[in-house]
Amino acid sequence: MELTRRDALAALAGGTTLVGTGAAVVGRGPADPGRDGSAGSAAGNGEKADPGNRPIRFDEEELEALVAVAQVLYPSKVAGVREFVETYAAGRFERRSGASPTAGVREALQTLDERAREWEGEGYAALDPDARERVLAQMGANTAESDPRGTDAERVRHGVVDELLYALYASPAGGRLLGIENPPGWPGGLDAYRRGPDGRLPERWRSTDGRAPTGRRGGR
Amino acid sequence: MTTDPDRAGPKPDRAGGPPRSSTQIDRTPGPRVDVCVVGAGPAGGLLAHRLAERGHDVTVLDAGPRFDMGERARLDRMERTLRPGHAAPEVWEMGGARDAYSTGRRSYPLNHTRVKGVGGSTLHWQGIVMRLHESDFERGSRGEGDADWPIDYADLRPYYAAAERGLGVAGGSDNPFAPPREEPFPLPAFPPSYSDALFAPACEELGITMHSVPGARNTEPYDGRPVCDGYGTRRPAGPAGGQYSGDVHVRKAEAAGARVVDRTPVQRLTVDRSGERATAAVYATPDGREHRQEARQFVLAAGGVETPRLLLLSTSPEHPDGLANSSGLVGRHFMDHCFAGVGGRLDERTRQHHLGFNTRESHQFYETDDPDVGAIKLEFLNYAGPSPLDRALSDGRWGDDLLDALRESYGSHVGVGALIEQPPRAENRVRLDPSRTDDHGNPVPRIEWSLGDRTRRTIERANEIQRTILDELGATIAWTVGPDSTGPAAHHMGTTRMGDDPATSVVDARLRAHDLANLWVASSSVFPTGGAMNPTLTIAALALMAAENVDEAL
Numbered sequence: 001m002e003l004t005r006r007d008a009l010a011a012l013a014g015g016t017t018l019v020g021t022g023a024a025v026v027g028r029g030p031a032d033p034g035r036d037g038s039a040g041s042a043a044g045n046g047e048k049a050d051p052g053n054r055p056i057r058f059d060e061e062e063l064e065a066l067v068a069v070a071q072v073l074y075p076s077k078v079a080g081v082r083e084f085v086e087t088y089a090a091g092r093f094e095r096r097s098g099a100s101p102t103a104g105v106r107e108a109l110q111t112l113d114e115r116a117r118e119w120e121g122e123g124y125a126a127l128d129p130d131a132r133e134r135v136l137a138q139m140g141a142n143t144a145e146s147d148p149r150g151t152d153a154e155r156v157r158h159g160v161v162d163e164l165l166y167a168l169y170a171s172p173a174g175g176r177l178l179g180i181e182n183p184p185g186w187p188g189g190l191d192a193y194r195r196g197p198d199g200r201l202p203e204r205w206r207s208t209d210g211r212a213p214t215g216r217r218g219g220r
Numbered sequence: 221m222t223t224d225p226d227r228a229g230p231k232p233d234r235a236g237g238p239p240r241s242s243t244q245i246d247r248t249p250g251p252r253v254d255v256c257v258v259g260a261g262p263a264g265g266l267l268a269h270r271l272a273e274r275g276h277d278v279t280v281l282d283a284g285p286r287f288d289m290g291e292r293a294r295l296d297r298m299e300r301t302l303r304p305g306h307a308a309p310e311v312w313e314m315g316g317a318r319d320a321y322s323t324g325r326r327s328y329p330l331n332h333t334r335v336k337g338v339g340g341s342t343l344h345w346q347g348i349v350m351r352l353h354e355s356d357f358e359r360g361s362r363g364e365g366d367a368d369w370p371i372d373y374a375d376l377r378p379y380y381a382a383a384e385r386g387l388g389v390a391g392g393s394d395n396p397f398a399p400p401r402e403e404p405f406p407l408p409a410f411p412p413s414y415s416d417a418l419f420a421p422a423c424e425e426l427g428i429t430m431h432s433v434p435g436a437r438n439t440e441p442y443d444g445r446p447v448c449d450g451y452g453t454r455r456p457a458g459p460a461g462g463q464y465s466g467d468v469h470v471r472k473a474e475a476a477g478a479r480v481v482d483r484t485p486v487q488r489l490t491v492d493r494s495g496e497r498a499t500a501a502v503y504a505t506p507d508g509r510e511h512r513q514e515a516r517q518f519v520l521a522a523g524g525v526e527t528p529r530l531l532l533l534s535t536s537p538e539h540p541d542g543l544a545n546s547s548g549l550v551g552r553h554f555m556d557h558c559f560a561g562v563g564g565r566l567d568e569r570t571r572q573h574h575l576g577f578n579t580r581e582s583h584q585f586y587e588t589d590d591p592d593v594g595a596i597k598l599e600f601l602n603y604a605g606p607s608p609l610d611r612a613l614s615d616g617r618w619g620d621d622l623l624d625a626l627r628e629s630y631g632s633h634v635g636v637g638a639l640i641e642q643p644p645r646a647e648n649r650v651r652l653d654p655s656r657t658d659d660h661g662n663p664v665p666r667i668e669w670s671l672g673d674r675t676r677r678t679i680e681r682a683n684e685i686q687r688t689i690l691d692e693l694g695a696t697i698a699w700t701v702g703p704d705s706t707g708p709a710a711h712h713m714g715t716t717r718m719g720d721d722p723a724t725s726v727v728d729a730r731l732r733a734h735d736l737a738n739l740w741v742a743s744s745s746v747f748p749t750g751g752a753m754n755p756t757l758t759i760a761a762l763a764l765m766a767a768e769n770v771d772e773a774l
Contacts, residue, residue: 075623133619142616146305158305162613166303169612169626177623178630182574184609185302187449187460190439193413193574193602202417 003080008087011171064125065109070164072133088167104148108159111152115139247505249513253277256501256515258486261340263742263763264521265469270767272476283485284337317659324668333710339467347436347463349757351380354399356751365643367748370720370729383760387464388442391434397583407439413602414571416580422692430580436464453576488534495538498739517738524712524745528650529665544733551715553644555750556708560679562686563604563635564695575602593678594641595752605633638682641752642675650715676703711755716745730769742766
């Protein structure tokens with residue numbers, strides 16, 4: 001599966017982010033999940049630019065590290081991780097600027113990078129895939145409780161691992177991998193829940209367009 | 221004694237949340253007002269709005285803050301709810317010395333079940349709102365408790381209709397078990413889910429009627445609020461306001477002229493020399509001072525725990541056991557609803573977790589001829605099994621291993637839940653715990669809650685029905701929440717019960733305290749029995765009824 005910038009913007013739209021990322025601007029509102037399984041476009045829904053709301057970007061090194069972690073966390077069949085993470089990260093940083101979790105991401109990345117240099121002799125982003133996974137596991141980021149105020153491992157779990165997993169699996173991009181195009185955390189509207197795995201309304205309620213079979217609103 | 225698990229309270233880092241209300245806000249008391257309302261939840265908001273509209277001078281005091289209800293702030297709260305790393309009570313700043321409590325032998329997760337602040341506990345509710353059945357007003361006579369309500373369904377019916385209009389309830393006419401109604405719901409019902417369609421043939425075979433679920437959630441734009449955007453979460457409410465929360469009417473009350481002051485926990489009520497009239501609400505402010513707000517009428521709308529606690533804290537020579545407590549029943553008969561459920565898996569995809577609420581349920585087992593069991597409200601779950609997001613964030617694996625695990629855990633779950641009636645029992649109670657004090661030196665509430673045999677039997681009966689449905693569906697049963705694993709549904713009821721006899725109740729049929737001429741209660745604390753329906757619509761209807769009666773008294 002190819003992740004796209006559009007997927008990242010959609011993931012951000014779950015957070016209703018209004019932030020310019022180059023030419024792309026996120027509007028709010030649900031993307032149409034699309035019958036073909038595509039993520040649809042959030043940007044086409046209420047699109048508007050906010051020139052005063054400039055994105056605050058992670059620096060290149062931090063972005064490289066985030067992408068490197070995502071390549072460990074995300075399934076191997078997912079392509080386009082770099083663009084997804086870079087777009088998502090830019091929007092997240094802006095939305096959460098001033099709030100501690102953003103600073104938490106930066107601090108957690110620093111901790112991860114320090115461990116990589118200590119154990120593997122290079123910054124995290126420069127490591128090969130096996131070493132990236134090894135560092136995360138060795139510091140216990142897979143088994144640690146998620147805690148933004150906890151130990152190094154707990155902060156990396158919260159600020160980097162959970163951050164990136166949330167980006168993917170609380171969005172239609174990750175949901176598509178599992179057969180849920182409106183996962184918790186995503187404003188997917190009031191249509192997807194009515195449809196079967198084939199994207200169609202169940203036969204028994206098709207004639208009523210899925211409405212309450214005995215009519216609207218009631219009154220008796 | 222057990223203590224609350226969240227006593228540590230919010231940590232200093234209030235990630236992403238709004239600033240606490242400014243200390244620059246003027247929290248000094250105004251001149252004597254017509255009405256002082258304690259609590260800015262849905263009951264307080266609806267009542268204050270109605271009275272302010274009638275031209276009365278209304279002040280509302282709330283112990284908690286005025287939350288930032290902007291979209292970003294609400295999204296941040298939703299994310300903190302969905303992600304690990306934050307205790308659930310922290311999301312709405314519950315916990316710590318302000319909210320300390322203790323429990324009896326059975327634990328009760330009090331701070332998971334309530335929110336203090338403008339909007340109250342509807343800031344984290346599921347938005348399920350149905351009327352009590354006619355039988356609920358006479359369960360005492362039917363042997364399901366020791367008291368009937370002093371009013372009946374017909375008395376409350378016009379207020380139910382007004383409450384449905386106020387909250388914006390989406391509902392349908394397809395429930396043959398529902399009490400009669402005089403007008404359609406304000407909004408059309410939520411259509412059934414794909415999961416509901418899987419249950420339908422099995423229920424038809426078994427003769428079980430499924431029907432829609434009234435919800436305070438918009439299926440169409442309503443009252444300036446948009447259509448529910450389907451975030452797929454059980455709480456908090458959708459960031460854009462597609463689900464009702466109590467702050468809606470607090471804002472309306474303010475627009476109509478009411479004064480709402482946050483972070484002003486009321487410490488006690490004072491009375492005049494005769495002991496027959498309340499004179500002032502003594503409240504604390506963040507600067508450590510105490511003030512007195514005087515009023516002609518007082519309305520307690522602080523829920524089923526803090527309402528009796530405030531009465532018990534308000535001792536005086538005239539009322540040595542607490543205010544409005546000549547019956548000795550303040551705090552007694554604490555009730556909740558119990559959850560019962562059975563779940564399993566099918567050999568097909570069931571499309572769970574697209575929504576955080578249910579779209580079909582059954583009231584078929586609500587009234588029963590079996591004298592040994594109480595009311596059961598069946599719910600066909602749209603969120604059975606682990607949420608894939610929860611699992612992704614807690615699994616500990618990653619990459620392809622994680623994807624495999626998620627695909628294994630998500631996709632084929634089904635479940636049937638139920639709310640179970642808990643009859644009133646005098647030993648279930650909210651009392652003061654003198655061994656522990658809150659941030660103002662007041663004894664904390666102590667929750668003594670236990671299940672009786674009847675409740676256990678009702679849960680077992682619900683489990684039987686649930687297993688029958690899942691067997692008919694061909695599911696492999698994987699879990700059961702039965703009498704030994706049940707928990708509370710966060711519906712605090714019964715602690716200032718209403719009745720005609722001052723010896724056996726705390727407030728009268730008009731919701732005025734028997735013992736005082738100007739003290740009213742608008743809360744689920746007045747329920748003599750609780751049925752098995754989610755209580756908020758009844759709370760709202762009672763609040764509107766109380767507003768009428770207070771208006772008449774002014």
